[in-house]
Amino acid sequence: MSFLRVQINHHAQRPRPFFLSLLWIACVLQIILPRHSHEAAALSTTTTTTKPQRSICVIGGGASGMFAATAAAEALSTRYADSGVEWKVTVLEATGKLLSKVKISGGGRCNVLHDTSKPVKEILESYPRGRKELIGLFNKRFSPQAAEEWFTKRGVELKTEEDGRMFPVTDSSQTIIDTITQSAQKAGVVVNKESKVLSISSSRIAGSETNKFLVMMRGEEAIIEYDAVVLATGSSPVGHELAVSLGHKIVNPVPSLFTLSTKDGIEEGGLFYGLSGLSVQDARITLQVTVPGRKKKQSIVQNGPILITHHGISGPASLRLSAFAAREFHGINYKGNVMINWAPDFGSAEEIEVKLWGLTRSSPKRNVSSSCPLLLPDNTSIIPRRLWSSLVSASEIEASKLWGDASKKSVRKLAQMICQCPVKVTGKGVFKEEFVTAGGVSLKDIDMTNMGSKRCKGVFACGEVIDVDGVTGGFNFMGCWSTGYVAGNGAADYVMAEHSAANMRAEPAATASKE
DSSP states (O other), X not given: OOOOOOOOOTTSOOOOHHHHHHHHHHHHHHHHSOTTOHHHHHHOSOOOOOOOEEEEEEEOOSHHHHHHHHXXXXXXXXXTTTSOOEEEEEEEOSSSOSSHHHHHHHHHTOOOEEOTTSOHHHXXXXXXXXXXXXXXXXXXXXXXXXXXXXXXXXXOOEEEOTTSEEEETTOOHHHHHHHHHHHHHHHTOEEESSOOEEEEEEEEOTTSSOEEEEEXXXXXXXXXXXXXXXXXXXXXXXXXXXXXXXXXXXXXEEEESOOEEOHHHHSTTSTTTTOTTOEEEEEEEEEEEOOTTOXXXXXXXXXXXXXXXXXXXXXXXXXXXXXXXHHHHHHTTTOEEEEEESOGGGOOHHHHHHHHHHHHHHSTTSBTTSOOOOBOTTSOBSSOHHHHHHHHHHTTOOTXXXXXXXXXXXXXXXXXXXXXXXXXXXXXXXXXXXXXXXXXXXXXXXXXXXXXXXXXXTEEEOGGGBSOBOXXXXXXXXXXXXXXXXXXXXXXXXXXXXXXXXXXXHHHHHHHHHO
């Protein structure tokens, strides 16, 4: 569009009458003559052509948000480099720090991924929520191997530890933080800290299905307009409120990945008194819950190491149970009983009773509480000696009792304590400094092929703001990298598709004006 630009300089000499006459004639011709007239164009003193602009706002500067912003900016600067469109990707972070969870993850080492050599199907088993929906994402769009490659291409060397957790070889989360922030900066991402978003409203462009988004921030006088919005607010209630304001449903958020407090067990006389720091490498923990309409209780079971702490129990098996039974624990207000099998590979309680009873004949002079007779292939006991002594005491067997003097009843009770050890849970604790939430934006509202909203066109969501979460071990960050990358690319594709659609809508109008 051509237009007449008139610049006024108050310090210049007053224009001569002849020049004013010419200027007046030029203005009249510009208004009267048709816009397509070559004569009118020639009389215009200045013709300015501005490039179309497209903008993406990423709300949240955490793992998924920074990954999404970087992916969007890289897509716009590569795939759409010849589009003639000026673009801007902005991250709005409410606090003064970026990637705060990355900083504390893995005790400051950053458990960036889980063993990427494992089959995707096996990796997905560690997602209590979102397992089915992540199948296509992990297989076709941004796989665990692709995430590893993203970091290694940027100079991050990773190592895989025995339990499958992956860390940078520097053992420093700062390595991951620097890599992501530098990649974002290189891609042209603009980061605004201390920019808390108060509200988002969408407005439909006349004659189209395209939305514009008006974002209001704390302390800002103006409302900023964007073409697309990526919600990457983690488990923050503010993020859920923003999602609801845009038409999304929220699955009620509840804590996940927490330790189990056992106040009675750790007090003097309790099963775990004085045993903090002991662990059993292959145990089984079960929570039984009542299901409405069913007589039989539902059992939620997890296997793996269990760690006794100053407050109760933790370790991979306990943490996995807290994740897979997050809603069930919430429903009982984190108070109830769990059952622990300290030797699941040694058979049922009846089978273990037979083995223990055999010691009354084979080792009658041996002290019952001296050590656990259930041995691993390396000839070590499956249950540590101090825990074994506590189990013996809980079975009402005296510390000085010999196997030869043990009664059938006491041996049966000890076998039951090994296989069905009741532990009273009195509350939940915090797993280190890592906070994971079950719940968020309903996955029914999200198109997992591009992380776009089914409720509000132009909105995308990634990371913990959606109802996807994993267990400890690098799975939650894997979810953040994958959903963030796909959301960022989805937002970039969306704004460019809308740019093309806008051009198509403009062509008939331009043709009509020429006619």
